[in-house]
Amino acid sequence: MEWRTLLSPRRERESSGRSKSADLRSEFEKDYHRIIGSASFRRLQDKTQVFPLDKSDFIRTRLTHSLEVSSLGKSLGQNIGENILKFRRNSGFTPQMKEDISHILECAGLIHDIGNPPFGHFGEIAIREWFAGNLPELSFGGRRVEDMLSEQMKQDFYHFEGNAQALRLVTKLHYLVDEHGMNLTYALLNTIIKYPVPSTGIRMDSGNIKDKKMGYYLADEEIFRKVTETTGAGNNRHPLTYILEAADDLAYKTADIEDAFVKGFITYYTLERELAPLEQNYPESPFKPLEKLRKLYERGQKKGVSNPESYAVKNWIVSAQGFLISCATFGFTSNYESIMAGTFGHDLFHGTYGEKLMDLLGDMAYRRVFSSMEIYKMEVAESAILDNLMNKLVRAVLYYDTDVRQDTIDKRVVSFISDNYKNAYRLQAKGKSEAEKLYLRLLLVTDYVCGMTDSYAKRLYQEMNGII
The missing domain is CATH 1.10.3410 (putative deoxyguanosinetriphosphate triphosphohydrolase fold)
Structure with a gap:
């Protein structure tokens, strides 16, 4: 891999170039402003890191955690970039590349958790377990849904992953100008792909950290290929991904101890x-x-x-x-x-x-x-919320956008889903087979759930179940 291509400033939609002379920011600095101005980033303030629905002002949220990872990632990028320059580890490495690395990592820290569902990492587990327990029981038009979906489609749900959802959100679901989401640079997109393997490529016993989880959905394979071919990373980890992961691990492991101290654990x-x-x-x-x-x-x-x-x-x-x-x-x-x-x-x-x-x-x-008992009690409540939402939403989308008439309640439940997500579904569903559309409708549910904040998920659950 070479830094010249790894730090690709390319985007899915290139700018017209009319205002380039007046804008002195690098492409990676522009990414920063796209991110912090987005609703998806703002929603992180109501997604908790460890203690969901906690009333304390001190406890970290996904937003404060992401800011900490951004800061640590930028510092690590500066240290490592300076080391590469000082010891001439790469003859083609320039001072501008050092600056670009720092800006990319600063941005990657901001969005590395942007695809995570409500209720922290337990939310991911709850969604995976819902599919494990319910997908085999679903039917569509008299056929088992499992029999209609390809192996990778099924595994995408059984191995549901917030990292893969982050790539999907910033490239497709954040509908700002068009279907390209935030339209971020390829170097940044490649940096947030922690696991450059599909759900069918997970190898827990390979000994290589990149194979532990999936990094992209089948629905997003095209953008994954474009990004990784342009940067030259291919099916390898982008070098900056190692730095992002270190910043993330460092931030949450030290912060968890501080939060636990404040909470009395x-x-x-x-x-x-x-x-x-x-x-x-x-x-x-x-x-x-x-x-x-x-x-x-x-x-x-x-x-x-x-x-x-x-x-x-x-x-x-x-x-x-x-x-x-x-x-x-x-x-x-x-x-x-x-x-x-x-x-x-x-x-x-x-x-x-x-x-x-x-x-x-x-x-x-x-x-x-x-x-601890306190966390277990929280997780039992969170599981009840997510299970109920998944039950109602999956039932509602099964026959959405088909010739089969939906009942009144299902129509109303579908109406709750953001138009951004439904627009993304319709764009991807064009010309697809019935099975592919069904797969995309199930993704529509996870898209909507992952876009929820902790308090919104709780409130929607209460409203849909008549709990005042």
């Missing part, structure tokens, strides 16, 4: 106990997590802060992030050749001093937060 002393074995087992690490935490606690006491435990934990998070940024930078630059060759199969923390700390943070959040 962990205390200063909990964190102290958790960090002790890590420091004992890896004494050679330049970052001493337990030692740093205790020094921050002592500093808080000397400053006379009212809560030295809170002071220590929150400042420790900042210190840990700085250390992990340096680890991710090293992970990219030390594996530069294999990343550019498309053969590197791990995340950027693999083999660095930060790997064990990242593992610990993720494990601690799982044990002390995600496996």
Whole structure:
């Protein structure tokens, strides 16, 4: 892979060129303004990261998380770009490319979660499980829906994925000027494709991180091919995707600990106990997590802060992030050749001093937060909401846009779906077979559900079920 093509500024619809001389922004800087002005981006403020429907102003939303990933991604891009220039790792790499990388990653951080459904990652699980339990039971015109759909169509639903939905949303569903969505640059689109494989290409046992999940729907294969052929990434991960993923992992794993502390799931002393074995087992690490935490606690006491435990934990998070940024930078630059060759199969923390700390943070959040009774209760309620919405919406769209007459309630339910999504369906359905149209109508449901905020999903559920 070569940076010259990887950083492609091409778009599906190119601008007329009349105003180019008056606009000094790069194509990637223009992407930024397209994103932050979009309704899809604004909706992230009402999609929660860990604690759905939480009333606290402190707890992170998808919006604040995305801003953090954007900031971390840009910082990593600057560090890595400077390293490539300084050590001349690539003769064709220029200072402008370093700037472009930073802007692309800044934008990618903003939209990396834009396709996720309401209620965090549990929403993805709930939708996958709904299809697993209900798709085999659906019938259309006297035939089993499963028998009508191709293998990839079925697997698209059984492996439903927010990452694939993000690509679909920004290229088709955000109907601003025409059918090309936000019409973002190919370099940016390729960066957000974390898994460049179809639903039938998932290989959990391959040992390569890019094969773990699907990256695009069958309905969006054409744009996937255009983008990856233009950038030259093909079926490999775009190099910037590794950096985006590192920024995402770093942001949510450290933020989850801070949010858990604020919510009372962990205390200063909990964190102290958790960090002790890590420091004992890896004494050679330049970052001493337990030692740093205790020094921050002592500093808080000397400053006379009212809560030295809170002071220590929150400042420790900042210190840990700085250390992990340096680890991710090293992970990219030390594996530069294999990343550019498309053969590197791990995340950027693999083999660095930060790997064990990242593992610990993720494990601690799982044990002390995600496996808690409070979260389980939330997820049971969220599952009831999503199951009910999926039941009503799928039933309503089965015979939408067919010669079969819909009943009154189904017509009204279909009317709730955004015209943007229905326009995208009609454009894609032109000239398609009955089975392909049925597949696209099922996607119409996931498009609508993924566009919902947490509170909208809850309110629609209550309204559709007469709960006042």
